[in-house]
Amino acid sequence: xxxxxxxxxxxxxxxxxxxxxxxxxxxxxxxxxxxxxxxxxxxxxxxxxxxxxxxxxxxxxxxxxxxxxxxxxxxxxxxxxxxxxxxxxxxxxxxxxxxxxxxxxxxxxxxxxxxxxxxxxxxxxxxxxxxxxxxxxxxxxxxxxxxxxxxxxxxxxxxxxxxxxxxxxxxxxxxxxxxxxxxxxxxxxxxxxxxxxxxxxxxxxxxxxxxxxxxxxxxxxxxxxxxxxxxxxxxxxxxxxxxxxxxxxxxxxxxxxxxxxxxxxxxxxxxxxxxxxxxxxxxxxxxxxxxxxxxxxxxxxxxxxxxxxxxxxxxx
Amino acid sequence: xxxxxxxxxxxxxxxxxxxxxxxxxxxxxxxxxxxxxxxxxxxxxxxxxxxxxxxxxxxxxxxxxxxxxxxxxxxxxxxxxxxxxxxxxxxxxxxxxxxxxxxxxxxxxxxxxxxxxxxxxxxxxxxxxxxxxxxxxxxxxxxxxxxxxxxxxxxxxxxxxxxxxxxxxxxxxxxxxxxxxxxxxxxxxxxxxxxxxxxxxxxxxxxxxxxxxxxxxxxxxxxxxxxxxxxxxxxxxxxxxxxxxxxxxxxxxxxxxxxxxxxxxxxxxxxxxxxxxxxxxxxxxxxxxxxxxxxxxxxxxx
Numbered sequence: 001x002x003x004x005x006x007x008x009x010x011x012x013x014x015x016x017x018x019x020x021x022x023x024x025x026x027x028x029x030x031x032x033x034x035x036x037x038x039x040x041x042x043x044x045x046x047x048x049x050x051x052x053x054x055x056x057x058x059x060x061x062x063x064x065x066x067x068x069x070x071x072x073x074x075x076x077x078x079x080x081x082x083x084x085x086x087x088x089x090x091x092x093x094x095x096x097x098x099x100x101x102x103x104x105x106x107x108x109x110x111x112x113x114x115x116x117x118x119x120x121x122x123x124x125x126x127x128x129x130x131x132x133x134x135x136x137x138x139x140x141x142x143x144x145x146x147x148x149x150x151x152x153x154x155x156x157x158x159x160x161x162x163x164x165x166x167x168x169x170x171x172x173x174x175x176x177x178x179x180x181x182x183x184x185x186x187x188x189x190x191x192x193x194x195x196x197x198x199x200x201x202x203x204x205x206x207x208x209x210x211x212x213x214x215x216x217x218x219x220x221x222x223x224x225x226x227x228x229x230x231x232x233x234x235x236x237x238x239x240x241x242x243x244x245x246x247x248x249x250x251x252x253x254x255x256x257x258x259x260x261x262x263x264x265x266x267x268x269x270x271x272x273x274x275x276x277x278x279x280x281x282x283x284x285x286x287x288x289x290x291x292x293x294x295x296x297x298x299x300x301x302x303x304x305x306x307x308x309x310x311x312x313x314x315x316x
Numbered sequence: 317x318x319x320x321x322x323x324x325x326x327x328x329x330x331x332x333x334x335x336x337x338x339x340x341x342x343x344x345x346x347x348x349x350x351x352x353x354x355x356x357x358x359x360x361x362x363x364x365x366x367x368x369x370x371x372x373x374x375x376x377x378x379x380x381x382x383x384x385x386x387x388x389x390x391x392x393x394x395x396x397x398x399x400x401x402x403x404x405x406x407x408x409x410x411x412x413x414x415x416x417x418x419x420x421x422x423x424x425x426x427x428x429x430x431x432x433x434x435x436x437x438x439x440x441x442x443x444x445x446x447x448x449x450x451x452x453x454x455x456x457x458x459x460x461x462x463x464x465x466x467x468x469x470x471x472x473x474x475x476x477x478x479x480x481x482x483x484x485x486x487x488x489x490x491x492x493x494x495x496x497x498x499x500x501x502x503x504x505x506x507x508x509x510x511x512x513x514x515x516x517x518x519x520x521x522x523x524x525x526x527x528x529x530x531x532x533x534x535x536x537x538x539x540x541x542x543x544x545x546x547x548x549x550x551x552x553x554x555x556x557x558x559x560x561x562x563x564x565x566x567x568x569x570x571x572x573x574x575x576x577x578x579x580x581x582x583x584x585x586x587x588x589x590x591x592x593x594x595x596x597x598x599x600x601x602x603x604x605x606x607x608x609x610x611x612x613x614x615x616x617x618x
Contacts, residue, residue: 014446014449014450015446015449015450015453016453018446018447018449018450018453019450019453019454021450022450022454023462026462026463026466027466029466029467030466135347138347138591138594138595138598139587139591141594142538142587142590142591142594143587143590144542144545144546144549144583144586144587144590146545146546146549146565146583147565147579147582147583147584147586147587150565150569150572150579150583151579151580151583153572154572154573154576154579158572158573251457251458251461251546251550252457252546252549252550255550263457263458266458266461267461267550269465270461270462270464270465270552271551273465275465275466278461278462278465279462281458282454282455282458282459282461282462285455285458286453286454286455286458289453289454289455290453293453
């Protein structure tokens with residue numbers, strides 16, 4: 001297990017280097033001088049400008065500039081926002097809890113809706129329930145989240161006035177969380193439902209399920225204990241991928257509901273051409289993505305002992 | 317894997333044309349057929365928009381702002397007095413154009429990388445795959461935000477950012493398919509007869525990996541249309557005067573309470589288009605994916 005994790009960690013290093021390189025190079029594509037871009041539109045004097053050039057190492061070759069950038073990033077220095085002049089990393093960390101809360105709530109909703117319906121459809125395939133839930137899932141996957149968000153705002157905030165349409169509440173409360181979490185969760189509920197159904201269908205055809213039934217085990221027990229556990233593996237992977245997907249897929253949701261998370265921060269940065277902030281957000285979420293993938297892999301390894309043997313086979 | 321390969325290689329022998337077989341199966345798939353009909357309808361809307369649309373979608377009419385539904389304007393007019401129905405019909409064009417070109421872009425680039433890395437392996441393979449790992453590590457929307465903020469919004473930029481995120485997926489799947497397909501004896505035979513690598517790749521390997529490519533590209537069309545609508549909705553898409561469904565939704569959202577139809581209809585059309593392509597893609601996958609075939613057979617015998 002430890003060797004496997006170390007190996008995966010070692011594989012991460014080039015990927016993280018690559019990510020930082022892409023984010024660094026994106027600024028080089030901009031017309032003009034990076035120092036001017038990073039100082040923004042505000043009035044700046046020659047001293048500021050020269051200090052920024054010195055900070056970025058613009059008089060040095062590009063690889064030295066990248067080295068400087070990387071050295072700063074590794075020390076947690078992502079620069080300062082052009083717009084608000086606050087430090088980038090603390091600003092991102094400040095928004096992190098909001099994004100995480102939204103993602104966790106959405107995931108919970110997705111699991112509560114998706115898994116039971118997926119199992120029920122698989123247990124009685126081609127029944128009315130199955131067909132209904134599959135059409136529902138197809139609708140859920142196809143419905144653009146920003147449109148669903150607008151429609152729910154129209155119904156629950158504007159017409160019925162039951163739930164707030166924007167913000168997180170001061171202090172943060174559950175009422176503000178309901179609509180964004182539901183919108184974000186519903187699309188994933190559809191994905192998880194379809195995945196659970198197809199995995200369960202596959203598992204239910206295996207011999208060990210027939211054996212379990214032949215032993216006279218109660219159907220409930222066969223489904224929950226034998227079949228679902230085996231069908232869980234791809235579902236766990238999907239859940240792992242969706243945690244990060246939820247954070248990044250929430251860009252539109254955070255914007256529509258004015259939810260103060262990282263994705264909205266990135267969006268605002270893009271709008272105001274606040275490049276240091278945008279670079280910081282993209283790099284942070286990319287790092288998060290890579291780390292979560294590693295955790296999912298580790299979990300996968302833990303859940304499915306067969307992978308260990310497969311890995312051993314490859315090595316041998 | 318072997319069973320799959322065997323299935324794939326025996327399928328053409330059973331009938332003269334596997335495509336005729338596929339079409340027969342497709343016709344039996346109700347949901348897929350519905351999806352096909354919806355997709356065809358919306359494609360027709362996109363192609364014949366200038367003929368169907370009653371008005372010029374860009375023409376601003378200051379004296380016709382927010383007109384109610386009437387015989388002359390079936391869906392009323394928008395905040396600039398433009399005919400809403402005409403804008404909806406024309407909206408299909410840009411959404412489709414961007415979606416189709418973006419999918420073509422990622423399909424061609426992803427397939428090329430997958431073929432080359434799977435066939436040659438070695439240094440090229442590991443180098444290219446590491447590059448794709450980096451691309452894969454980026455959250456798509458945020459990468460799109462970064463690129464669009466740097467190069468500025470335009471149709472080519474939009475196509476590029478939507479296509480870019482899908483390349484690793486295509487490359488990985490094609491690479492996997494090539495790795496297993498090149499073990500086949502006919503590849504060894506072709507090579508021993510002196511066929512060049514280009515010929516082997518183009519003539520023998522590409523047709524073998526066509527099924528996964530087709531499945532993936534049909535499913536990613538729906539995704540590309542949603543992505544375009546999402547970026548346009550965020551104001552990062554094309555010029556806002558041009559009619560796009562995402563852009564119209566954005567323009568209509570401030571008037572949600574008084575004129576909800578301005579936000580309802582563009583969203584409905586996006587959903588319909590995505591639903592159509594998703595249903596069609598699912599049907600194509602069911603037909604072309606031999607693993608599914610095994611499962612259905614297994615299900616019937618038990």
